[in-house]
Amino acid sequence: MDVESFISWGALILSILSMAILAFTLPRIHKQVRQLIEEFAISMLTRRKYRRVKRYILVKFLCIDEEDYNVLSNRIKSSIYSFLGHMLRHKCSIEVISYKQASRRAIIRVRGEAICVTYTLLALSMQHLKNELGSCIAIPIRTSGLISRLRRKYLKA
């Protein structure tokens, strides 16, 4: 066996050995790294525990004649919160941010987890069945992430 073939065989054996060692130790290294990340709370910086979203819902009310914005806002909020219940109230924030009396349209802001938007839409759809808001039917028209879009297209129409 000449020197060149000896070197190439040696290199091959070394590379196979290194791959085997890597495959054997990789799970341990991965576990150690994860423990280190947890230890130093780096995960708090790299990924969020939950993603907070903000959505605007355009709603048409069919029988509200309130002129006082604050009274209207409180009625809508209490109606939705009574549907969401105590457990979801700390996760979801509801706010009536705009109301146009002529067209009886309001924009409601929902902040919190993504599921809050679905629950708020459901609460708006069902509240009249439980005689909330004086049996006033609410029709969710559109949901958007940008308030400017809803204002421009619907409230100014």
Place this chain on the structure above:
Amino acid sequence: MLSNFYLAYTQCKDVAEYMKIDTASIIGLEEDVIQNCGYNTLNNLDTARDIIVVPRRILHVNGKNIDECLALAGKTVVGCAPLDTSSARRLAKVGKVLTVVLNPKSYRYVNESQINFMVQSPKPKYIEVHLYPFVLRIFSEDINIDVEKELYLMSNVVEYALKKDVGVVPSAAGPELKKTLLVAHMDLILYALGFSKRERRLMLELYPVDLLRRWLSS
């Protein structure tokens, strides 16, 4: 063409108000209500769109009165809610255009096996889901009602029916205007149950038109 295939209204003023506020173009009403209100009154309502009013009858059937339901099939778009398994199977096999009503009373009998029978039917059959009775169960004071189970089974049956290409027609079935579900509300409830946009369009637009077309040609 959006539809609300069954409104259990009894008052004409409720019907008139509903036509003004909702976007549905196909509306199912009890035959008696249409006669009481008068065809001319319904046609002359000031609405911005053309509305098709479909005469409906909804019956709960068992072994004794199933023939009564089948006899109505030609005159109206009849919906039969089976209260036992044998009635459900017979409804699946009969060669008439009708809907099998899925509500909290009949959900035990309108299951995946029933869908398999409906697939083999000589004429296409439709599942009509009455949403108001299901939603009403959520507000019930009775703690023994397992709403989660009922809604889960209902959505499972609907999903299986869509998979097998059995028509599904969701309807509000609210008794009065104050307790009604508009098309937008039904769309949201179906969305919350996990149905995609395509499936919801199928249920709210395509299948009702298909049902109406088949009933008119039968």
